[in-house]
Amino acid sequence: MAPPAESRVWDPAELLPRDRLAGLQLDRLRETLVRAAGTPFHASAFARAGMAPADVRSLDDLRRIPVTTKDDLRAHYPLGMLAVPRAEIARIHGSSGTTGKPTFVAYSRADMQVWSGLCARFLVAGGLRPDHLVHVAFGYGLFTGGFGLHQGIERVGAGIVPVAGGNTPRQVTLLSDLRPDVLVCTPSYALHIAEVARAVGFDPRDLGLTSGHFGGEPWTEEMRLEIERELGIQAFNNYGLSEVIGPGVSGECGARAGMHVAEDHFIVECLHPATLLPVPDGTVGELVFTSLTKEAMPVVRYRTRDLASLDRSPCPCGRTGARMSRVVGRSDDMFIVRGVNVFPSQIEEALLRVEGAAPHYVIEIARPGTLDEAVVRVEIRPRDFSDEMRQMVALRDRIDHEIHSITGIRMTIELVAPNALGRSEGKARRVIDHRKGGGSGG
Ligand SMILES: [Zn+2]
Numbered sequence: 412m413a414p415p416a417e418s419r420v421w422d423p424a425e426l427l428p429r430d431r432l433a434g435l436q437l438d439r440l441r442e443t444l445v446r447a448a449g450t451p452f453h454a455s456a457f458a459r460a461g462m463a464p465a466d467v468r469s470l471d472d473l474r475r476i477p478v479t480t481k482d483d484l485r486a487h488y489p490l491g492m493l494a495v496p497r498a499e500i501a502r503i504h505g506s507s508g509t510t511g512k513p514t515f516v517a518y519s520r521a522d523m524q525v526w527s528g529l530c531a532r533f534l535v536a537g538g539l540r541p542d543h544l545v546h547v548a549f550g551y552g553l554f555t556g557g558f559g560l561h562q563g564i565e566r567v568g569a570g571i572v573p574v575a576g577g578n579t580p581r582q583v584t585l586l587s588d589l590r591p592d593v594l595v596c597t598p599s600y601a602l603h604i605a606e607v608a609r610a611v612g613f614d615p616r617d618l619g620l621t622s623g624h625f626g627g628e629p630w631t632e633e634m635r636l637e638i639e640r641e642l643g644i645q646a647f648n649n650y651g652l653s654e655v656i657g658p659g660v661s662g663e664c665g666a667r668a669g670m671h672v673a674e675d676h677f678i679v680e681c682l683h684p685a686t687l688l689p690v691p692d693g694t695v696g697e698l699v700f701t702s703l704t705k706e707a708m709p710v711v712r713y714r715t716r717d718l719a720s721l722d723r724s725p726c727p728c729g730r731t732g733a734r735m736s737r738v739v740g741r742s743d744d745m746f747i748v749r750g751v752n753v754f755p756s757q758i759e760e761a762l763l764r765v766e767g768a769a770p771h772y773v774i775e776i777a778r779p780g781t782l783d784e785a786v787v788r789v790e791i792r793p794r795d796f797s798d799e800m801r802q803m804v805a806l807r808d809r810i811d812h813e814i815h816s817i818t819g820i821r822m823t824i825e826l827v828a829p830n831a832l833g834r835s836e837g838k839a840r841r842v843i844d845h846r847k848g849g850g851s852g853g
Pocket residue numbers: 664665666671726727728729730
């Protein structure tokens with residue numbers, strides 16, 4: 412689809428030529444490192460690396476500094492990473508503690524200005540105009556989604572209906588009565604709104620929405636098509652995480668071919684999750700961010716665990732910021748077979764290509780001798796389950812071929828009857844690793 416005609420650029424910095432961008436990044440990186448060195452955590456990280464902020468003379472020198480992890484943030488709970496006096500805190504947000512304590516992030520007044528401007532950037536890139544009315548169905552609270560988008564919409568000058576999450580039938584009533592142009596929420600909630608709208612007698616396409624900005628969770632291109640079909644809108648993806656700043660780290664332009672990273676505010680690296688060496692553009696790796704302008708809580712080489720690829724080729728929109736792909740998985744879920752990284756999402760992709768294979772599978776990895784062996788058990792769809800040996804062998808060979816073509820390695824494929832693998836309520840356990848030490852492979 413062509414970019415919307417009204418697509419504008421919020422900040423001229425989005426168009427900076429790459430060489431000037433690199434110069435700006437280096438200046439800002441050096442300031443950030445000096446600021447970060449004022450905190451005990453970063454001071455000791457520099458000491459471990461045997462360097463001082465002043466030793467950073469090029470962007471490549473950044474790689475000499477150790478990475479920061481979520482565990483590091485937890486170890487300095489609640490505000491041990493603060494780099495400004497407490498009195499300068501303008502806001503505190505946090506990420507939900509699904510695994511233990513939450514982590515808090517603090518913003519100075521200047522950080523708040525940067526953050527709202529970054530949200531305005533991707534909203535405007537996705538066609539938001541001051542005359543629009545926006546329905547925000549993100550939760551408002553410690554979570555950065557609600558307030559982040561809200562402030563960005565205010566910066567653009569558009570109207571806001573701050574509905575927050577929950578009570579979906581009421582959301583549908585408000586959408587129908589107030590006729591907003593734009594919807595902001597998680598992609599799964601957008602589909603839920605459409606579903607509930609139908610259930611209470613509305614065609615969701617008649618709600619009058621024209622576009623939506625979705626984020627806060629990974630989603631697929633198939634989901635985008637479904638949201639667009641269901642709600643009759645253009646759907647835009649955006650990305651961020653509270654530790655780095657919240658939403659606004661990157662977002663899609665009208666070309667919708669990747670999310671432009673705000674590289675004047677963040678250095679993005681895409682690293683092999685095991686070696687922490689850079690992977691080439693176009694290759695999936697773990698995203699690692701260094702903030703360049705944050706005052707209250709700068710992050711240096713923060714490991715997101717989010718897997719995506721980078722594209723630095725020119726974009727038709729003219730923005731020069733590298734584009735990141737959708738998040739395709741978490742590095743925590745990666746496993747290594749005979750030295751090759753494999754992600755469960757790759758197995759899913761392979762199974763989607765094979766008619767007759769259900770997206771229900773379990774991978775078992777063992778090392779009976781010196782080599783890793785991976786067995787993929789795949790359920791057959793009920794209508795394709797057959798006594799015909801030849802048919803079953805052909806199906807198994809097709810799965811083998813697709814998994815090999817996507818991952819580059821051969822796994823043993825075992826077909827099992829429909830529903831044989833069982834279903835779990837929560838997150839399905841896809842990988843069972845029998846190797847000693849959990850199989851860091853290699
Ligand atoms: Zn673009």
